Amino acid sequence: MNRLEYTDLVETVRQHDIAYYVEANPMLSDREYDVLYRQLLDTEKAHPDWIAADSPTQKVGGQALSHFEQREHAVPMLSLDNTYSLDELTAFVQRVIKGLDGERPVMTVDPKVDGVAVSIRYENGKLIHGVTRGDGSKGDDITENLKTLKELPTLLPDAPEVLEVRGEVFMSHAGFQRMNRQREAKGETPFANARNATAGTLKLLDSRQVAQRPLSIVLYGTGAVTVGAVDSQTQLRALLLSLRLPVSEWFQEVKNETELLAAIAELDKLRQTLPYPTDGAVIKVNRLDLREKLGFTAKAPRWAIAYKFEAEQVDTRLRQVTLQVGRTGTVTPVAELEPVQVSGTTVSRATLHNFKEIARKDIREGDWVVIEKAGEIIPAVVEVRAGLRSGAEKEIVTPTVCPACGGPLVQENVFLRCMHPGCPAQVRRALQHFAHRGAMDIEGLGQAVVDQLVDHELVCRVDDLYLLEVEQVQALERMGAKSAQNLIDGIEASKAQPLWRLIFGLGIPHVGSGLARQLEQSFASLDQLAAASIEDLELIDDVGDIVATSIHDFFAAAEHRELLAALLGHGLNFESQWSGREEVAAAGAIAGKKFVITGTLSEPRDAFKEKILQSGGKVSGSVSKKTDYLLAGESAGSKLEQARKLGVRILSEAEFEKLAQAESPA
Numbered sequence: 001m002n003r004l005e006y007t008d009l010v011e012t013v014r015q016h017d018i019a020y021y022v023e024a025n026p027m028l029s030d031r032e033y034d035v036l037y038r039q040l041l042d043t044e045k046a047h048p049d050w051i052a053a054d055s056p057t058q059k060v061g062g063q064a065l066s067h068f069e070q071r072e073h074a075v076p077m078l079s080l081d082n083t084y085s086l087d088e089l090t091a092f093v094q095r096v097i098k099g100l101d102g103e104r105p106v107m108t109v110d111p112k113v114d115g116v117a118v119s120i121r122y123e124n125g126k127l128i129h130g131v132t133r134g135d136g137s138k139g140d141d142i143t144e145n146l147k148t149l150k151e152l153p154t155l156l157p158d159a160p161e162v163l164e165v166r167g168e169v170f171m172s173h174a175g176f177q178r179m180n181r182q183r184e185a186k187g188e189t190p191f192a193n194a195r196n197a198t199a200g201t202l203k204l205l206d207s208r209q210v211a212q213r214p215l216s217i218v219l220y221g222t223g224a225v226t227v228g229a230v231d232s233q234t235q236l237r238a239l240l241l242s243l244r245l246p247v248s249e250w251f252q253e254v255k256n257e258t259e260l261l262a263a264i265a266e267l268d269k270l271r272q273t274l275p276y277p278t279d280g281a282v283i284k285v286n287r288l289d290l291r292e293k294l295g296f297t298a299k300a301p302r303w304a305i306a307y308k309f310e311a312e313q314v315d316t317r318l319r320q321v322t323l324q325v326g327r328t329g330t331v332t333p334v335a336e337l338e339p340v341q342v343s344g345t346t347v348s349r350a351t352l353h354n355f356k357e358i359a360r361k362d363i364r365e366g367d368w369v370v371i372e373k374a375g376e377i378i379p380a381v382v383e384v385r386a387g388l389r390s391g392a393e394k395e396i397v398t399p400t401v402c403p404a405c406g407g408p409l410v411q412e413n414v415f416l417r418c419m420h421p422g423c424p425a426q427v428r429r430a431l432q433h434f435a436h437r438g439a440m441d442i443e444g445l446g447q448a449v450v451d452q453l454v455d456h457e458l459v460c461r462v463d464d465l466y467l468l469e470v471e472q473v474q475a476l477e478r479m480g481a482k483s484a485q486n487l488i489d490g491i492e493a494s495k496a497q498p499l500w501r502l503i504f505g506l507g508i509p510h511v512g513s514g515l516a517r518q519l520e521q522s523f524a525s526l527d528q529l530a531a532a533s534i535e536d537l538e539l540i541d542d543v544g545d546i547v548a549t550s551i552h553d554f555f556a557a558a559e560h561r562e563l564l565a566a567l568l569g570h571g572l573n574f575e576s577q578w579s580g581r582e583e584v585a586a587a588g589a590i591a592g593k594k595f596v597i598t599g600t601l602s603e604p605r606d607a608f609k610e611k612i613l614q615s616g617g618k619v620s621g622s623v624s625k626k627t628d629y630l631l632a633g634e635s636a637g638s639k640l641e642q643a644r645k646l647g648v649r650i651l652s653e654a655e656f657e658k659l660a661q662a663e664s665p666a
């Protein structure tokens with residue numbers, strides 16, 4: 001694999017993550033996804049210098065965001081080994097006994113909570129900070145957000161001197177549904193599932209917003225604790241209960257394997273009644289001194305294991321296959337089922353992923369199928385009961401035209417994609433991208449409004465936005481006079497946005513917001529960019545032939561030329577804010593220089609990034625020979641090492657500020 005193919009693979013996996021987690025509309029089976037993901041991992045192992053900061057692999061376990069301060073965990077937050085097999089569970093118990101020189105320890109069983117892991121530190125009874133797992137050794141300081149949880153008092157008068165409690169933040173099923181109904185009523189996009197909603201909420205920078213979301217927490221462990229405060233899991237539970245901190249309602253001590261298996265079976269039966277999603281049982285050695293004796297492997301303790309319950313499988317009938325056009329124009333088949341109860345909810349639709357998968361499993365309309373809800377997320381059709389066929393089942397034909405617009409479909413790998421630019425499904429997606437916060441930032445133009453604008457054919461292409469009248473907007477559902485006027489004002493205001501926002505908003509394949517900024521710096525106007533040759537484009541840093549060709553082809557297409565002419569006609573800003581400023585920019589110390597930012601600084605990294613970009617510099621995610629400066633804050637790690645190795649100049653925050661001052665033109 002070459003580097004460009006790698007970049008493409010990163011993008012592909014990211015699209016699948018969005019389809020799965022954000023849109024709840026997976027286009028690949030888990031197996032197909034795993035193959036791609038594995039390929040990505042292998043490539044990155046072979047070429048560590050290629051690893052893109054935004055690669056999905058870099059997010060595993062939730063990499064810390066730049067907006068929150070980073071905080072080191074006093075005791076690392078490790079993950080658990082897990083298994084679906086009772087044989088492996090027995091093997092685990094045998095290993096534990098061997099590790100304890102033949103002693104059979106008391107073990108505990110508690111529910112494995114499927115939420116977002118956090119660690120909260122109390123010192124002298126005062127809540128000092130709360131941190132996400134992050135990469136296990138350091139995470140985001142989300143103290144303010146965690147303080148909004150009703151279950152976590154800021155003062156715990158009787159707590160040990162140091163008490164770090166660990167647990168899982170979650171949204172109850174009921175709270176999640178209520179919140180989504182409210183969001184929909186307000187025209188906001190509902191969340192795909194409770195876990196994503198929880199993770200998203202904890203990442204909000206404004207804790208007042210967090211306070212309005214139905215978050216809860218359940219605690220099951222500790223980080224650093226005053227010596228002698230607790231000596232077992234059972235004591236920890238008693239301590240947490242006495243402090244009135246939330247623990248799971250179900251917990252058992254077991255002395256042998258018979259009791260262990262009985263406990264697991266009991267939990268499996270009652271887990272539907274718990275307020276949080278539970279996908280397994282966690283089995284731990286009870287006594288802390290024995291845990292110490294057993295120790296850890298590289299990533300998990302030797303004294304605990306998670307036993308995961310099989311996803312519940314249910315038989316039902318596949319009535320019909322319908323087609324769904326995703327935001328990227330991808331057409332996916334959906335199974336319409338005779339409604340059945342699975343894992344506590346009624347399921348009437350399931351994803352069939354793609355047509356190759358249908359062919360592989362030989363799924364037909366009218367078939368009896370086995371469906372499964374894995375990880376509480378999206379139900380899937382697992383297999384067909386071919387033996388139950390009557391002969392009346394109908395084969396599923398791969399469509400050749402788009403169900404939304406009738407345009408031709410093109411096969412791309414396993415997907416079918418509608419290529420018709422006027423397709424309502426794609427107009428919807430284009431509009432959402434154009435309006436979103438990172439692009440043209442048009443307030444009030446959320447998914448619900450976009451859907452209505454497209455459904456009522458008020459907008460058939462992005463530029464139609466600028467023709468909207470306030471009366472037309474007001475006639476939409478749930479749209480008052482005031483919000484209609486606000487939307488019109490927002491659309492009007494967007495005409496003056498800096499050029500890079502427009503470039504990014506156009507949705508040119510391979511052009512993210514960073515490259516859009518670079519393009520604005522490299523061309524005096526959108527017209528000049530549109531007229532650039534592939535060779536011109538390749539002169540820009542980070543633009544190789546795939547990206548250059550993509551930009552060139554985009555502007556070469558007649559429909560995009562028409563779109564640009566229309567946007568210009570509506571008075572959108574096509575001028576680069578840098579044009580005519582070359583002399584100033586070139587004179588500065590930052591202009592044209594490549595920066596990498598790392599470590600903890602006095603302000604969020606984005607603030608520094610903005611400063612550098614404003615001064616005509618560039619910011620990239622990884623240190624290479626081409627890097628001019630590394631801006632290094634506190635506890636900088638591997639990037640600092642790399643910079644030292646390559647002889648890249650390292651700036652402290654103070655040194656950077658000096659450079660920036662020298663920069664500012666008189």
Ligand code: IVH
Nearest residue numbers: 078079080110111112113117220221282301
């Ligand atoms: S104890 C050293 N108990 O699941 C790790 N973890 O997949 C000891 N989790 O890292 C963790 N429920 O974030 C423990 N009852 C429970 C849990 C639990 C959920 C999380 C935890 C862990 C992850 C492993």
